[in-house]
Amino acid sequence: MASIEMRNIVKQYGDGFPAVNDVSLDIADGEFMILVGPSGCGKSTLLRMIVGLEDITSGDMIIGGKRVNDKAPRDRNLSMVFQNYALYPHLTVYENIAFPLRLSKTPDDEVRRRVDEAADVLELREHLERKPANLSGGQRQRVAMGRAIVRQAEAFLFDEPLSNLDAKLRGQMRTEIARLQRRLGITTVYVTHDQTEAMTLGDRVCVLRKGRIQQVASPRELYEQP
Ligand code: ADP
Numbered sequence: 585m586a587s588i589e590m591r592n593i594v595k596q597y598g599d600g601f602p603a604v605n606d607v608s609l610d611i612a613d614g615e616f617m618i619l620v621g622p623s624g625c626g627k628s629t630l631l632r633m634i635v636g637l638e639d640i641t642s643g644d645m646i647i648g649g650k651r652v653n654d655k656a657p658r659d660r661n662l663s664m665v666f667q668n669y670a671l672y673p674h675l676t677v678y679e680n681i682a683f684p685l686r687l688s689k690t691p692d693d694e695v696r697r698r699v700d701e702a703a704d705v706l707e708l709r710e711h712l713e714r715k716p717a718n719l720s721g722g723q724r725q726r727v728a729m730g731r732a733i734v735r736q737a738e739a740f741l742f743d744e745p746l747s748n749l750d751a752k753l754r755g756q757m758r759t760e761i762a763r764l765q766r767r768l769g770i771t772t773v774y775v776t777h778d779q780t781e782a783m784t785l786g787d788r789v790c791v792l793r794k795g796r797i798q799q800v801a802s803p804r805e806l807y808e809q810p
């Protein structure tokens with residue numbers, strides 16, 4: 585697990601207005617931070633710079649006390665969960681969860697142990713031999729999270745993971761994500777434009793507007809504002 589420190593982060597695409605404009609934010613080890621704000625305010629860009637999928641124009645990205653600006657995604661040891669899940673349709677649930685461990689040539693018995701552990705936490709035990717097409721949206725989401733868990737990453741990054749689900753499932757998954765994050769105690773950055781998620785999930789909420797931080801506060805402080 586690791587803290588995430590951003591120092592004066594700027595992202596400039598082409599010669600337009602910066603997508604992210606001088607953002608400094610400290611996320612503590614084990615903290616659950618929500619990023620909210622209107623469409624186009626820079627949430628996804630910021631998340632992608634944390635994971636290393638986007639170059640940083642200027643500023644420092646520090647993860648676990650180390651500057652990672654020049655590190656490739658694979659060397660940052662973070663786990664990103666996207667809204668489209670990105671599961672492999674031809675692989676079983678077991679093999680989907682095991683995938684990152686196969687890439688890193690983890691021994692079979694270790695793979696088995698870690699996948700079983702993740703499947704227990706996520707209540708996917710009975711579904712391990714099924715293919716993604718035969719799962720519900722919530723189950724697919726949990727498989728994607730299983731793949732994130734087995735990597736034993738330093739932090740979880742979520743980019744609107746629930747936006748494709750119906751309201752009922754979204755409510756269930758919200759509860760599950762909150763529970764899982766607390767159980768694992770893993771540093772989490774969660775992008776959403778959903779007010780309910782912003783107010784219920786995180787320890788703190790960072791509100792972005794036009795690439796800048798407007799405020800950082802606990803959900804309670806935000807709620808009690810006039
Ligand atoms: P959000 O996730 O809050 O909706 P984004 O981070 O996707 O916002 O986008 C922030 C700004 O950067 C927007 O103005 C968007 O049009 C612009 N932008 C995002 N990605 C690119 C890109 N690859 N090339 C050029 N501009 C981009």
Ligand code: ADP
Binds near residue numbers: 658665
């Ligand atoms: P490539 O085809 O570029 O090698 P891979 O999908 O094999 O891409 O991923 C390479 C590395 O990038 C992985 O080992 C992993 O560390 C990192 N990576 C890929 N996807 C993610 C993700 N969703 N979240 C975090 N890191 C990722």
